[in-house]
Amino acid sequence: MIRPLASLLETLTLPGHRAVAQHWLALYRAAGNQVPALASLDPLRFSAALPDIWIVDQDEDGVFRFHLLGQNMIDWHGSNPKGLTFEEVYTQAVLPVVTAMVRQVIDRPAICHQHTLSMTRNRLSPVPSERIALPLADTDGRIRHLFGVTVYKTRDGHGDGMIRNDVQSEQWYPVAQAETLPA
Secondary structure, three states: OEOOHHHHHHHOOOHHHHHHHHHHHHHHHHOOOOOOEHHHOOHHHHHHHHHHEEEEEEOOOOOEEEEEEOHHHHHHHOOOOOOOEHHHHOOOOOHHHHHHHHHHHHHOOEEEEEEEEEEEOOOOOOEEEEEEEEEEEOOOOOEEEEEEEEEEOOOOOOOOOEEEEEEEEEEEEEOOOOOOOOO
């Protein structure tokens, strides 16, 4: 479902997602309604979400590589995939789904909010998760980074490596460069 950017905060119920989105929107406005730069992020503005954050970079050749992950994300993957490509981290079943979402966030650009079911190597039943993914620019203004928060809703809050990802619902918030948002 495509929704206007101005309605983004209306659909976010998790505190970490709201904090990240509020910070991103403030940076967007401060940048003259342009996708904010990675360097402009202030982690103190979303400190409660830090265990669940992730940043992905798009290399010059179009390859997606993990830049940074919070501790819950590291625990979910079973190790720290920092510096690894999507091809090195995700199974062949998950890779096209994750890559398609990331490409749309960067290429449109747009913000994506998803509810998914994920399976892990050691769990027999799907684990619900909720994620928000936002575009970020490099120092030259090119949109080449993805900033997100994913919360896996398990009893202990942790997992050990995703092998399946089924999108249950998805909202897209296109980001028009120089779009004017209400204050």
